[in-house]
Amino acid sequence: MLTVALLDTLINPFDSFDLYRTIRHLEKALPQYRWRTMTVSAAEARETIERDRPDFLFAPSGFVVTVGVEQSISAFRIATRKTRLADKAEASVGSAFVVRTSDGFRTLEALRGRAAGASLPSGVESWLAAAGEIAETGADPERFFSRVDFRNNAYPDVISSLLAGKIDVAVLPACLLETLVSQGLADGSDLTVVHEKSGGLDCRHSTALYPDVSLLAMVWAPERAVRDVTVELLSLAPSDDGFEWLTNVSFASVRSLMYRLQVGPYAYLRDMSFSGIVSRWKKEILAALALLLLLVANEFRLQALVRRRTQELRDAALEQRKTAEEAAKARARLALFERRSVAQQMSGMIAHEVNGPIGAVRTYGVVLKMAAVALRKGRETGDIEAVRRYEAALEEAASGIEHEAVRIADIVARVRAHAKHEAGRREPCAIATIVEKSLRVLGTECGPEDAACIDVTIEPGLTVSGDALELEILVLNLLRNALRVAGELPAGTSEPERRVSVRARRVETNTIRLEVANPCPNLSDRLVERLNRRTTELSVEICDESDGADTTAGSDARATPAQRGLGLGLSICRGIAESHCAALRFERRDDRVVAVVEFAALRAPSP
Incomplete structure (x- = not known):
């Protein structure tokens, strides 16, 4: 058993007929499945779908975007309908501003302050497309008309109000006026489209174009059934019922429209209360609070570090003073030791360096004694040659003693200069x-x-x-x-x-x-x-x-x-x-x- 659900927000009354015709085609093409249809109220769609658990859902583009953004329903889009009158599937539906020709309205600006009528306010191919077009001109859609009367269906409710003179302009889905006139359901001789656009759709329309109805498969739908339905739906020729189904259709234009109008999944942007602001900027507010908390924690950390560093500096200064005092005492002891060492070094240097010259003086002294004895004997014996030789020896020894004495004096002077650091x-x-x-x-x-x-x-x-x-x-x-x-x-x-x-x-x-x-x-x-x-x-x-x-x-x-x-x-x-x-x-x-x-x-x- 396969259950196919249809939303009650289908603006164009002929959409229901076309979708039921598509379901009957699937029943014939896939006889191995039993089929059941049901209608789901858009206001209670989530509860109804969770309770009745349909396998497939036909939904307009506005509902598809809302489900995709809010992720309120576990479903995925498998195909989007394209009318043979549209050039692309992502530009298949729109709205038309329909007025009475006798009223003489020719531009959108001429409709400012007039009474308008439209079907459901959540329909893209009805009021949302028209509001988007008004917003494109720089006007406020909610204040552009004096009033907007919303009805359940574009036909006969909205078109009847226009023909009866209850409203000045009717916001109808694109192609609906041509369909009503061609089937003789409405007199179009006194009706015309204002702010008409050309291209993209072979119907009179006044707004930008958006994707049409899509088929959604629920996550609990049987895999083989989803495959069979997708294959059969994509194989459906446009000549069979005037539509074809395509995949890979972009819904970016619908999301942009809803975001600009702040409706559907973006309705929270209108809420300026505290809770609304928190809900809208939840991530940013949490990030700011986290950053603020981090800054506060860092401030406490810095204060703790400053206190610790200050205490360390105080301790270091105290230790430095103690060290300086100990160093001063050590320098005083070292100075005393150095003075003692200098005295020892000077005595040692004198003893060491003067030892050699003193030895030489002693040697010369021995030579003097020996030469004096020999000189006396030479004079007694009358040996003139010996006398001369020993006199020369005496002079040499005396000169040597004098030289060594000068050397000793010089060494002592050097030692004293060294002691005085000269x-x-x-x-x-x-x-x-x-x-x-x-x-x-x-x-x-x-x-x-x-x-x-x-x-x-x-x-x-x-x-x-x-x-x-x-x-x-x-x-x-x-x-x-x-x-x-x-x-x-x-x-x-x-x-x-x-x-x-x-x-x-x-x-x-x-x-x-x-x-x-x-x-x-x-x-x-x-x-x-x-x-x-x-x-x-x-x-x-x-x-x-x-x-x-x-x-x-x-x-x-x-x-x-x-x-x-x-x-x-x-x-x-x-x-x-x-x-x-x-x-x-x-x-x-x-x-x-x-x-x-x-x-x-x-x-x-x-x-």
């Missing part, structure tokens, strides 16, 4: 001259034999900016350490293996490298690391007999206290190197340890 005078110093003077002093201290076992390789023209005496002390300390380690090698070590080398060369455009190398076969990487660590220490360590740390290049923890000395050599070398913006480090190359000092080369003067 910058020494800087002047160009030739590396070759510095090494030569250091070797001369070393020969006086240790003897010519030790100085002769040093190999010297100096590139010519190497010059740095600095204090000559400090650089001499730097080289002299490195040579002393190297000779001391070489002298501690086993007795069976050959002479070439004991030799110490001094090498100076330019490694880069602005860098001069001075290397002092001595043999040290038992030196480990750990000891080299300790040597390099000592050259970067900030404090001065004075090693006594209980200190097992070595401070000389190549000595180990088993060295005697006499071999370890005061432990100030590398500290003094480091201080001199840093004061000349140089770097001091130690490297192990095979069985030799190399003290490397890198200076910034002195730029040659511009011509």
Whole structure:
């Protein structure tokens, strides 16, 4: 059993006849189904359809759009009717403003303020199309006519009122006037259409055109029945009943008409009450409220963050004050420690650096005693040659003592200047001259034999900016350490293996490298690391007999206290190197340890 429902809002009375004729055609073409028809009131369509559950529904375009927008009924459109008088299915119906010819109305504007009559106000092919046309002219459809009398049917109710003079203009569905006149149901001799349009439909019409009746299938309709009805309906030839059914017909024009007139599914646009506004702008209002709530929550969050950050700043400021106070106390303790360290360093430097000149003075003193005794014996014996020789020796010894005394005074002056943080005078110093003077002093201290076992390789023209005496002390300390380690090698070590080398060369455009190398076969990487660590220490360590740390290049923890000395050599070398913006480090190359000092080369003067 298939139930087909028809809405009672079909404006054109002939539509019902045509649709029933279409249903009878389907009954003949599909005899496997039993057919039943029913009429549904548009006002109670939802309740009636839910209760009676028809399978198919013939409905005008206005109802189809309302169902599609509101989704109040679970149905889908399968076909739309097209009259053979229309060019397109989406432009098949419209309205016509029909007036009496004797009244002399020729334009739509002439009808303003007149009485009008129309069928149901919800019909697209009746009042809605006419209202849309009036709105297109810029007028208000609800105030354009003095009154509008709505009737259930266009024929005979509306057309009779016009012929009887009760209204001035009748709003009729397009093609209805021609049908009534052709069938002799109305006298059209005194009737005419105002604001007539041409094209799209072979009937007199005054408005835009819209889609005609559509067939809707309910979601519960049998699938095979929907398929069979759709196929048969689309196969219906226009010659059979003057209509054909098509799919893929746009209803955008009907939706636009209803939205512009604010009727049907868009009637809520007319409601300006609070509930109407909320209903119309529900999504936007909810989004605004959500945004406002988010802003309020963010404001509370920001205030909480500000309070927390402020407290953190207070805590940080308090901690900073505490840290500053502790740092001030630490600086005071450090200053006291530094003053003590300076006193220790000065005494150590004096003891370390003056030790060599004092030894030389003692040597010259012994020479003076020996020369004096020999001179006295020569005079007693009358040996003139011996007297001259020993007198020369006395003069040389006296000159040596004077030279060493001046050197001791200079060293003390330098130490005092260093203690007072006075910058020494800087002047160009030739590396070759510095090494030569250091070797001369070393020969006086240790003897010519030790100085002769040093190999010297100096590139010519190497010059740095600095204090000559400090650089001499730097080289002299490195040579002393190297000779001391070489002298501690086993007795069976050959002479070439004991030799110490001094090498100076330019490694880069602005860098001069001075290397002092001595043999040290038992030196480990750990000891080299300790040597390099000592050259970067900030404090001065004075090693006594209980200190097992070595401070000389190549000595180990088993060295005697006499071999370890005061432990100030590398500290003094480091201080001199840093004061000349140089770097001091130690490297192990095979069985030799190399003290490397890198200076910034002195730029040659511009011509």
